[in-house]
Amino acid sequence: MSQRTVEDEALLDAARECVLEVGVRRTTVTDVARRAGVSRMTLYRRFPDVTTMIQALMTREFSAIVTQVDREAERLPTGRERLVAGAIDGADRLARNPLFLRIVDVDPELLLPYVTTRLGQFQLAVLASLELQLLEGVRDGSIEATDPAIVARSIELSLRGFVLQTLAEGAEAAREPELAELRRMLDRYLTP
């Protein structure tokens, strides 16, 4: 989909409510259409199937996190500070995102391919963003100059564990110290 219309946004809002209520697997076109107050045909004209709709929903939800995180990190003076703050804040926001939590809780097997098999669109976007930020940090002298692709990959890989264990027993209490420690790890890793 090139550009989302107001109607698309309303359909995705309805899909979001369905997923929060029953999870991804049990969300149907009929439910979403009813909740959005449109016919199933109207919905099918925008999204050929549930999977496409859910993917559009996830893209919207997770892209919003990246945008928000980048905006908040903007005020920091060096490339390294912006990258580290953004990466940690992003991992934290993703781990607390209601839609993400619902999937981890109800349909965790849907996340498996992105952990064991291949990168999703969101991960590719994160990697691209990290690479740009690494180059900025190298340019202002706050980040050691090495291959940005492999460093971006290490950062993404090393934060997955934290993001996925969000529903683990004791994870809520451990969140702040763990985030502070991962921030310290990334900061030391990138410092020239």
Added chain:
Amino acid sequence: MSQRTVEDEALLDAARECVLEVGVRRTTVTDVARRAGVSRMTLYRRFPDVTTMIQALMTREFSAIVTQVDREAERLPTGRERLVAGAIDGADRLARNPLFLRIVDVDPELLLPYVTTRLGQFQLAVLASLELQLLEGVRDGSIEATDPAIVARSIELSLRGFVLQTLAEGAEAAREPELAELRRMLDRYLTP
């Protein structure tokens, strides 16, 4: 189980072959007993059910990795070098372990609880071992003195992503550079 006998080892060898052949979910007591050349009753006397047997098998397989890794790292001069080499070598060996690969390939949903919900026995053993190594490194001045529990947790969390993506497209080609980069990350993280 307190102490494994020669008979237990033979049963676990048979269970290992079954898992390599058909995966965990499709391995039955009947198959393992047949392969080991014992009656089902004999097997039940040692392991009350398939789950217990598979757990004993995993504990044996993964503990062997830790032992081997620790022995190889022993020759290194400082605590930090031993810890970092051991952690990276351990992650690499686990990611290439035939039993682990089989589970990631055939029964990945069995790994999910250890990623999203709770720590397994193996992870707890790894954390305990990392904490001891951290204290050694602090003692010889090669590791920055901080809370060893939270640092051990960060290391374990940050290596999960690498271990789990072992079957991903391109993972084989990326293995060496990724391991080298994670090693560099941990080394910089721990250096005083």
